Amino acid sequence: QQPVQSPQAVILREGEDAVINCSSSKALYSVHWYRQKHGEAPVFLMILLKGGEQKGHEKISASFNEKKQQSSLYLTASQLSYSGTYFCGTDGGSQGNLIFGKGTKLSVKP
Protein backbone atom coordinates (compact mmCIF):
# COMPACT_ATOMS: atom_id res chain seq x y z
CA GLN A 1 0.00 0.00 0.00
CA GLN A 2 1.49 3.30 -1.12
CA PRO A 3 2.08 5.82 1.71
CA VAL A 4 0.37 9.19 1.42
CA GLN A 5 2.49 12.32 1.53
CA SER A 6 1.29 15.82 2.32
CA PRO A 7 1.47 18.47 1.16
CA GLN A 8 1.97 17.69 -2.51
CA ALA A 9 3.93 20.90 -2.97
CA VAL A 10 5.21 23.74 -0.85
CA ILE A 11 6.94 27.02 -1.63
CA LEU A 12 9.17 28.62 0.96
CA ARG A 13 11.35 31.67 1.32
CA GLU A 14 14.92 31.09 2.44
CA GLY A 15 15.05 30.72 6.19
CA GLU A 16 11.48 29.47 6.59
CA ASP A 17 10.57 26.10 8.08
CA ALA A 18 8.52 23.28 6.57
CA VAL A 19 7.03 19.97 7.60
CA ILE A 20 6.34 17.08 5.23
CA ASN A 21 4.14 14.26 6.40
CA CYS A 22 4.00 10.62 5.39
CA SER A 23 1.26 8.26 6.53
CA SER A 24 0.46 4.64 5.88
CA SER A 25 -2.62 2.49 6.32
CA LYS A 26 -0.56 -0.51 7.35
CA ALA A 27 1.87 -1.28 10.16
CA LEU A 28 5.36 -0.08 9.43
CA TYR A 29 8.76 -1.43 10.32
CA SER A 30 10.67 1.59 9.07
CA VAL A 31 10.40 4.81 7.11
CA HIS A 32 13.01 6.06 4.65
CA TRP A 33 13.37 9.62 3.38
CA TYR A 34 15.00 10.61 0.08
CA ARG A 35 15.42 13.88 -1.80
CA GLN A 36 15.52 14.11 -5.57
CA LYS A 37 16.60 17.23 -7.41
CA HIS A 38 15.33 17.84 -10.91
CA GLY A 39 17.06 15.60 -13.43
CA GLU A 40 19.06 13.79 -10.76
CA ALA A 41 18.88 10.55 -8.81
CA PRO A 42 17.19 10.26 -5.41
CA VAL A 43 19.61 10.79 -2.52
CA PHE A 44 19.22 9.12 0.86
CA LEU A 45 18.47 11.40 3.82
CA MET A 46 17.63 9.11 6.72
CA ILE A 47 15.96 5.94 7.96
CA LEU A 48 13.74 5.77 11.01
CA LEU A 49 13.01 2.47 12.66
CA LYS A 50 9.97 1.76 14.76
CA GLY A 51 10.43 3.06 18.27
CA GLY A 52 9.55 6.70 17.66
CA GLU A 53 13.13 7.91 17.47
CA GLN A 54 13.93 11.19 15.87
CA LYS A 55 16.91 11.56 13.62
CA GLY A 56 18.72 14.58 12.29
CA HIS A 57 20.69 15.45 9.22
CA GLU A 58 22.06 19.00 9.16
CA LYS A 59 18.97 21.14 9.66
CA ILE A 60 16.67 18.35 8.53
CA SER A 61 15.19 16.00 11.09
CA ALA A 62 12.43 13.44 11.15
CA SER A 63 10.21 11.58 13.54
CA PHE A 64 8.36 8.28 13.31
CA ASN A 65 5.20 7.50 15.23
CA GLU A 66 4.64 3.79 14.72
CA LYS A 67 1.29 3.79 16.52
CA LYS A 68 -0.09 6.36 14.12
CA GLN A 69 1.88 4.83 11.24
CA GLN A 70 3.16 8.28 10.40
CA SER A 71 6.45 10.01 9.85
CA SER A 72 7.23 13.70 9.54
CA LEU A 73 10.23 15.40 7.98
CA TYR A 74 11.19 18.78 9.47
CA LEU A 75 13.19 21.28 7.46
CA THR A 76 14.49 24.14 9.57
CA ALA A 77 15.76 27.48 8.26
CA SER A 78 15.48 26.24 4.68
CA GLN A 79 18.24 26.92 2.19
CA LEU A 80 18.07 27.17 -1.58
CA SER A 81 19.79 23.78 -1.76
CA TYR A 82 16.82 22.15 -0.05
CA SER A 83 14.71 22.52 -3.19
CA GLY A 84 13.67 19.23 -4.72
CA THR A 85 11.12 16.47 -4.38
CA TYR A 86 11.05 14.60 -1.09
CA PHE A 87 9.97 10.98 -1.05
CA CYS A 88 9.13 8.82 1.89
CA GLY A 89 9.48 5.09 1.50
CA THR A 90 7.79 2.70 3.85
CA ASP A 91 8.79 -0.81 4.69
CA GLY A 92 6.17 -3.16 6.04
CA GLY A 93 8.86 -5.60 7.06
CA SER A 94 8.32 -7.93 4.12
CA GLN A 95 11.89 -8.50 2.94
CA GLY A 96 12.56 -4.82 2.50
CA ASN A 97 9.85 -4.08 -0.01
CA LEU A 98 10.20 -0.29 -0.04
CA ILE A 99 7.10 1.49 -1.32
CA PHE A 100 7.54 5.19 -2.09
CA GLY A 101 4.94 7.92 -1.75
CA LYS A 102 4.16 10.25 -4.63
CA GLY A 103 6.56 12.87 -3.34
CA THR A 104 6.39 16.42 -2.04
CA LYS A 105 7.85 19.12 -4.25
CA LEU A 106 9.66 21.74 -2.19
CA SER A 107 10.72 25.02 -3.76
CA VAL A 108 12.86 27.44 -1.77
CA LYS A 109 12.98 30.99 -3.12
CA PRO A 110 15.57 33.68 -2.26
Add this chain to the structure above:
Amino acid sequence: DTAVSQTPKYLVTQMGNDKSIKCEQNLGHDTMYWYKQDSKKFLKIMFSYNNKELIINETVPNRFSPKSPDKAHLNLHINSLELGDSAVYFCASSLQFNQPQHFGDGTRLSIL
Protein backbone atom coordinates in the same frame (compact mmCIF):
# COMPACT_ATOMS: atom_id res chain seq x y z
CA ASP B 1 34.71 6.97 -8.39
CA THR B 2 31.08 6.39 -9.26
CA ALA B 3 29.38 4.16 -6.69
CA VAL B 4 26.45 2.98 -8.81
CA SER B 5 26.83 3.38 -12.55
CA GLN B 6 24.25 2.74 -15.26
CA THR B 7 24.65 2.58 -18.99
CA PRO B 8 23.41 3.95 -21.23
CA LYS B 9 22.26 7.30 -19.85
CA TYR B 10 19.82 7.79 -22.71
CA LEU B 11 18.12 5.15 -24.82
CA VAL B 12 15.89 6.01 -27.75
CA THR B 13 14.41 3.12 -29.65
CA GLN B 14 11.37 1.95 -31.55
CA MET B 15 8.41 -0.04 -30.35
CA GLY B 16 8.94 -3.77 -30.54
CA ASN B 17 12.71 -3.67 -30.08
CA ASP B 18 14.65 -5.46 -27.34
CA LYS B 19 17.08 -3.48 -25.19
CA SER B 20 19.26 -3.87 -22.11
CA ILE B 21 20.36 -1.49 -19.40
CA LYS B 22 23.48 -2.30 -17.40
CA CYS B 23 24.14 -1.49 -13.75
CA GLU B 24 27.28 -1.91 -11.70
CA GLN B 25 28.05 -0.99 -8.09
CA ASN B 26 31.48 -0.82 -6.46
CA LEU B 27 30.22 -0.45 -2.88
CA GLY B 28 30.39 -4.11 -1.96
CA HIS B 29 26.64 -4.14 -1.35
CA ASP B 30 24.66 -7.37 -1.25
CA THR B 31 21.34 -6.01 -2.49
CA MET B 32 20.52 -4.31 -5.77
CA TYR B 33 17.28 -2.88 -7.14
CA TRP B 34 15.60 -1.63 -10.28
CA TYR B 35 13.06 1.21 -10.10
CA LYS B 36 10.87 2.78 -12.75
CA GLN B 37 10.06 6.49 -12.49
CA ASP B 38 7.25 7.56 -14.81
CA SER B 39 6.35 11.00 -16.13
CA LYS B 40 4.45 11.75 -12.91
CA LYS B 41 7.65 11.06 -10.96
CA PHE B 42 6.18 8.02 -9.21
CA LEU B 43 9.11 5.83 -8.12
CA LYS B 44 8.12 2.17 -8.30
CA ILE B 45 10.19 -0.86 -7.31
CA MET B 46 10.49 -3.43 -10.08
CA PHE B 47 13.00 -5.97 -8.84
CA SER B 48 15.48 -6.52 -6.09
CA TYR B 49 18.33 -9.01 -5.87
CA ASN B 50 20.10 -10.18 -2.75
CA ASN B 51 23.22 -12.29 -3.21
CA LYS B 52 22.24 -13.10 -6.79
CA GLU B 53 18.81 -14.37 -5.82
CA LEU B 54 15.63 -12.63 -6.84
CA ILE B 55 13.87 -11.66 -3.65
CA ILE B 56 11.10 -9.38 -4.86
CA ASN B 57 9.47 -9.53 -8.23
CA GLU B 58 6.72 -6.94 -8.37
CA THR B 59 3.85 -7.20 -10.83
CA VAL B 60 5.83 -6.12 -13.84
CA PRO B 61 5.30 -7.63 -17.29
CA ASN B 62 7.44 -10.68 -17.99
CA ARG B 63 8.94 -8.71 -20.89
CA PHE B 64 11.22 -7.31 -18.20
CA SER B 65 13.89 -9.66 -16.93
CA PRO B 66 16.68 -8.85 -14.48
CA LYS B 67 19.99 -10.63 -14.88
CA SER B 68 22.74 -10.67 -12.28
CA PRO B 69 26.06 -12.22 -13.37
CA ASP B 70 27.55 -11.42 -9.95
CA LYS B 71 26.59 -9.42 -6.89
CA ALA B 72 28.14 -6.22 -8.28
CA HIS B 73 26.00 -6.23 -11.42
CA LEU B 74 22.27 -6.20 -12.07
CA ASN B 75 21.24 -5.74 -15.68
CA LEU B 76 17.73 -5.14 -16.96
CA HIS B 77 16.61 -6.68 -20.23
CA ILE B 78 13.40 -5.57 -21.87
CA ASN B 79 11.73 -7.44 -24.73
CA SER B 80 9.20 -6.09 -27.21
CA LEU B 81 9.29 -2.52 -25.97
CA GLU B 82 5.98 -0.67 -25.73
CA LEU B 83 5.13 3.04 -25.61
CA GLY B 84 4.24 2.72 -21.91
CA ASP B 85 7.77 1.62 -21.11
CA SER B 86 9.01 5.17 -21.64
CA ALA B 87 10.35 6.28 -18.27
CA VAL B 88 13.52 6.80 -16.29
CA TYR B 89 14.90 3.56 -14.90
CA PHE B 90 17.05 3.75 -11.79
CA CYS B 91 19.36 1.11 -10.45
CA ALA B 92 20.16 1.21 -6.72
CA SER B 93 22.09 -0.81 -4.18
CA SER B 94 22.22 -1.19 -0.42
CA LEU B 95 24.25 -3.20 2.04
CA GLN B 96 21.19 -5.23 2.95
CA PHE B 97 17.46 -4.72 2.84
CA ASN B 98 16.29 -1.80 4.96
CA GLN B 99 19.60 -0.01 4.60
CA PRO B 100 20.29 3.29 2.79
CA GLN B 101 19.99 2.89 -0.94
CA HIS B 102 22.47 4.45 -3.34
CA PHE B 103 20.98 5.27 -6.72
CA GLY B 104 22.58 5.38 -10.13
CA ASP B 105 22.05 8.43 -12.33
CA GLY B 106 19.21 6.78 -14.22
CA THR B 107 18.57 5.70 -17.79
CA ARG B 108 16.02 7.73 -19.71
CA LEU B 109 14.21 5.34 -22.05
CA SER B 110 12.15 6.85 -24.87
CA ILE B 111 10.05 4.68 -27.15
CA LEU B 112 9.20 6.09 -30.57
